[in-house]
Amino acid sequence: MHKLLALSLSPFLLAGCSHTPQSADISGLWINQAAIDTAAQGRPLLKVLDANGLNLEWNIDARGGKALFSNAFEAGEGQLRSKAPGVWVVDYDGHGTDELHWDGNQLIQKAKAFFAGQVFRRPAQPAPEGARWGTTFRQALNSAYMGGKWKIIEGQGVGNSVVFNADGSLSGLAQNDRYELCLGGDCATQGAGNDTLSLGKGDVADVWIFVRHGKRMEILNAINHAQPDEIPQLAPGPRQWLLEQQ
Known part of the structure; x- marks a missing residue:
């Protein structure tokens, strides 16, 4: 009887202990840390930024389906949609897209024809609320490159x-x-x-x-x-x- 009871309970126990992992929440600010780390070695700055991609920051609202980017000369916004687990597409109202991958620690922007792939990380010290877009990246770069x-x-x-x-x-x-x-x-x-x-x-x-x-x-x-x-x-x-x- 004990053996039959154990067998009958096992599916329940397995169901109770198992769970489906929640999808990653990539909401918040991300900066192009790879560019900062390379520049900090004392390299020519514009060449480093060119080699590590165009965008300097992402500010993402996953729940609202929005992704804001900033680079050296513009800031813009796209619609964020999930493509697969850990993969998102940013759609700029039909004027092109970007693809973002989350690997557990970093946000990776997929390479395109004319732009290198880019690696983003959470900033250690985000800029104060209300600061202009790009301030967090700029301050992190200033500290690493000129500190x-x-x-x-x-x-x-x-x-x-x-x-x-x-x-x-x-x-x-x-x-x-x-x-x-x-x-x-x-x-x-x-x-x-x-x-x-x-x-x-x-x-x-x-x-x-x-x-x-x-x-x-x-x-x-x-x-x-x-x-x-x-x-x-x-x-x-x-x-x-x-x-x-x-």
């Missing part, structure tokens, strides 16, 4: 320490108190593919060309070869500073 103390090896203030903060504030580099790296778009076009950044104080800023070699960075004057009524065309000029990351 720590730098020493002026050549140029005005030689021997001084320079600090580039994640929020874009700056100290120790002449009168400048803020900076912004060019991540693409018009600033990259005007710089003819050279890496550029803006340095400024208050509402006034100038564009400079920089060249990164590992822990050393040259900041060069940007010479504009365009006419006053033309779009700027910047070329490297004399070196203003040589910095070394400590």
Whole structure:
């Protein structure tokens, strides 16, 4: 009798212990961490971003079926729909699609004809609510690429320490108190593919060309070869500073 009872209960026990795994919730913010990690090695910035894909951030509302993206020159929105377990399609109202895969830790944007595949991860420190799109990626990049103390090896203030903060504030580099790296778009076009950044104080800023070699960075004057009524065309000029990351 005991044996028959055990056999009769076994299907119930199996049914009670088994469960169907819930589908992944990919809602929230994701940043292109692969691009940040590669840039942090001291590589040329625009080449790194180009090699690691176009998009810098995804902000996803899976329940609402929305996926917002941002890159260096635009932000947009698509409709999110599930394609298979762990796979989603983002549809831009008939103007193309993107495919996203979740592998348990990372969100992977599938490669397309003209764009490399991209790897996104949850940010360690999301930007405050209400910040402009792309701020979380930019601050993470600033911290990884420009973080720590730098020493002026050549140029005005030689021997001084320079600090580039994640929020874009700056100290120790002449009168400048803020900076912004060019991540693409018009600033990259005007710089003819050279890496550029803006340095400024208050509402006034100038564009400079920089060249990164590992822990050393040259900041060069940007010479504009365009006419006053033309779009700027910047070329490297004399070196203003040589910095070394400590």
